[in-house]
Amino acid sequence: MKRGFFAKVYDVVRRIPLGKVATYGQIARIVGEPRAARQVGWALHVNPEPFVVPCHRVVNREGRLSGAFAFGGADAQRYLLMNEGVQFVADDVVDLQKHLWEE
């Protein structure tokens, strides 16, 4: 499999611990492309293995859910996150202060 920017994104997203969430910008920075936050989103958009890469733990800088979800919808994402013990400050917004993943 190709080891490009996407692979790096998948690798980072894959190691997000359960009950934690990460932002696109955070991931982009970890992979060495702090400007590529959009490509992180694109990488997950073309996510080849949605059950291997926990996209549901990836949110934007506000902690808001993506809306376009490869698993089955924002509702599924919300359910998965709650199942992992992630608290929400709003219907589609997670509490970054408590669950923001720090490498």
Next chain:
DNA sequence: CTCTTGACGCACA
């Protein structure tokens, strides 16, 4: 090849 769109982020009014 160029232009537009996009699961984003930040600056500014």
Next chain:
DNA sequence: GTGTGCGCCAAGA
């Protein structure tokens, strides 16, 4: 706090 514009990189038309 909200709305608008720009920058960044990649893909699609």
